[in-house]
Amino acid sequence: AMAAGGGDGPRPAFCAAGGDWRPGQAEGFGRCAKERLHFPAHGRLHEYLELRCTTSGLGVHAVARRSFACGELVLSEDALLRVPETSQEAGQRLQNKFGDRAPFLAPALGVQWDRVSKEELKSVLNLFFVHPPVSRSD
Numbered sequence: 182a183m184a185a186g187g188g189d190g191p192r193p194a195f196c197a198a199g200g201d202w203r204p205g206q207a208e209g210f211g212r213c214a215k216e217r218l219h220f221p222a223h224g225r226l227h228e229y230l231e232l233r234c235t236t237s238g239l240g241v242h243a244v245a246r247r248s249f250a251c252g253e254l255v256l257s258e259d260a261l262l263r264v265p266e267t268s269q270e271a272g273q274r275l276q277n278k279f280g281d282r283a284p285f286l287a288p289a290l291g292v293q294w295d296r297v298s299k300e301e302l303k304s305v306l307n308l309f310f311v312h313p314p315v316s317r318s319d
């Protein structure tokens with residue numbers, strides 16, 4: 182199900198109308214869902230959740246459109262990114278230097294940063310999830 186868009190095509194029904202969507206952003210989520218979603222069926226995703234976008238507060242976030250029982254499958258999709266295992270030595274160095282923050286930093290060790298374009302680097306930095314243990318000031 183699609184609605185009128187404002188970017189590259191129709192806005193997917195699971196992306197809220199209005200909001201602070203950048204041109205093509207909602208449509209990109211639609212393409213990604215079509216390619217990667219296993220459950221619910223792509224055409225029924227809007228019955229389960231809604232993506233909203235705000236420039237203040239939460240940014241892009243999902244809101245349930247119905248109640249879910251404990252243990253009920255909400256979403257199943259192919260992995261967008263598979264992070265390779267790090268060497269035991271590299272993992273230990275991260276653990277020694279960053280403690281409980283290490284698991285959130287370890288995926289960066291699997292990237293060949295010298296092969297990443299400036300545009301890709303900017304995208305990665307814009308998408309980085311800041312978990313509370315990573316964002317604390319100590």
